[in-house]
Amino acid sequence: MYHVMLVPTLNCPSNCSYCWGSKDNAGVMDIEIIKKVVEWLEDYREDPVHFTFHGGEPLLAGYDFYKEALPLLKEGLGDRGAGFSLQSNLWLLTDELAQLFRDYGVAVSSSLDGPKDINELQRGKGYFDKTMKGYEIALRNDLPVNFICTFTSYSKDLVDEIFEYFLECGFNLKLHPALPSLRGDNSDPWAISPEEYGKLLKILLDKYLSHLDDIEIVDFDHFCKSYFIRKGTVCVLADCLGNTLAVDFEGNIYPCYRFVEMPDYVMGNVRDKPRVEDLQQSEAWKIIQSFMDLVDESCKKCRFIKMCRGGCPYNALKADGGHIKNVDPQCTAYKMIFEDINKRATKEMMANMMPSDPSLKSGKRGGIMSLMIK
Numbered sequence: 076m077y078h079v080m081l082v083p084t085l086n087c088p089s090n091c092s093y094c095w096g097s098k099d100n101a102g103v104m105d106i107e108i109i110k111k112v113v114e115w116l117e118d119y120r121e122d123p124v125h126f127t128f129h130g131g132e133p134l135l136a137g138y139d140f141y142k143e144a145l146p147l148l149k150e151g152l153g154d155r156g157a158g159f160s161l162q163s164n165l166w167l168l169t170d171e172l173a174q175l176f177r178d179y180g181v182a183v184s185s186s187l188d189g190p191k192d193i194n195e196l197q198r199g200k201g202y203f204d205k206t207m208k209g210y211e212i213a214l215r216n217d218l219p220v221n222f223i224c225t226f227t228s229y230s231k232d233l234v235d236e237i238f239e240y241f242l243e244c245g246f247n248l249k250l251h252p253a254l255p256s257l258r259g260d261n262s263d264p265w266a267i268s269p270e271e272y273g274k275l276l277k278i279l280l281d282k283y284l285s286h287l288d289d290i291e292i293v294d295f296d297h298f299c300k301s302y303f304i305r306k307g308t309v310c311v312l313a314d315c316l317g318n319t320l321a322v323d324f325e326g327n328i329y330p331c332y333r334f335v336e337m338p339d340y341v342m343g344n345v346r347d348k349p350r351v352e353d354l355q356q357s358e359a360w361k362i363i364q365s366f367m368d369l370v371d372e373s374c375k376k377c378r379f380i381k382m383c384r385g386g387c388p389y390n391a392l393k394a395d396g397g398h399i400k401n402v403d404p405q406c407t408a409y410k411m412i413f414e415d416i417n418k419r420a421t422k423e424m425m426a427n428m429m430p431s432d433p434s435l436k437s438g439k440r441g442g443i444m445s446l447m448i449k
């Protein structure tokens with residue numbers, strides 16, 4: 076399966092302090108681009124495709140856009156399997172949209188950084204109430220929502236409070252570290268260091284393992300599964316080149332949504348129906364390929380290379396001024412969490428070999444191993 080992120084616009088009505096992904100007065104995708112996406116992908120690859128509507132704020136494209144886009148994509152590519160996700164602040168969600176998304180099985184994620192006061196500080200006044208209003212609309216239309224929680228230089232010290240909040244609300248959680256961007260420096264003061272991110276991951280894994288029946292933190296499901304099968308199950312832990320693509324409102328194709336509207340990273344346009352071989356000729360493809368070559372060399376002695384693959388090439392580019400010189404600086408964090416998983420797995424295996432160990436009699440759902448085989 077491969078992943079195509081559709082970015083209908085970079086406009087966004089919210090004004091989160093650390094956001095680098097939005098842009099004022101940006102264009103909005105016309106349904107013609109979706110028709111071109113279908114024509115392009117019909118001959119691009121034969122495996123299933125997963126579409127994520129991302130932004131900016133993708134709901135700004137409006138109900139009429141989605142009412143046409145979803146059947147076009149589903150029916151146009153359905154014979155090979157087409158799935159959908161949407162990442163939105165939910166401010167513009169309506170009953171009509173929620174029902175449409177539910178009918179097409181769209182997996183909706185929103186962003187929430189914890190209790191209201193933390194959101195007000197990090198994401199701006201009014202963010203929390205507007206997102207919660209959208210969440211209620213989703214709920215009453217049986218549309219499940221997961222939340223992405225961004226941890227910043229401020230909120231990293233509030234991890235207990237944030238975890239308790241998600242636990243009490245019964246919200247599932249995906250973690251996102253605030254990171255520097257190639258598109259501006261407004262996120263820099265909020266960014267957390269690789270050491271801080273690694274520490275945060277370890278603390279949260281510990282909490283998660285004590286509440287496996289009560290909450291889902293998808294990042295750890297991925298870290299553990301990737302460790303177990305020796306292959307990354309999310310883009311950051313795998314070779315993303317060619318397996319993740321993004322399309323902007325004009326049909327330009329990029330390696331990932333993080334590069335959208337950066338002209339140097341355009342690999343082609345859906346109107347030209349490029350084949351994989353055509354995209355491979357682009358400078359952007361060659362840059363990301365050079366990252367993979369560097370990972371093969373730099374990480375060859377790392378025991379986690381198969382389940383990490385050097386991390387994210389975008390982070391690596393940002394760290395070295397737009398050049399590939401090193402692997403993802405979050406390497407420190409990845410090593411910290413994989414070491415922790417390794418230690419816990421070894422301990423659990425030992426305990427399994429000694430069934431008299433009291434920890435096996437607790438009656439609670441299993442530990443790290445249960446996440447590996449989830």
Ligand code: SF4
Nearest residue numbers: 310311315319331387
């Ligand atoms: S550039 Fe980074 S975020 Fe984008 S697809 Fe690749 S690994 Fe994922």
Ligand code: SF4
Nearest residue numbers: 374377380383385406
């Ligand atoms: S943990 Fe670090 S050294 Fe190991 S594969 Fe990942 S980026 Fe490379």
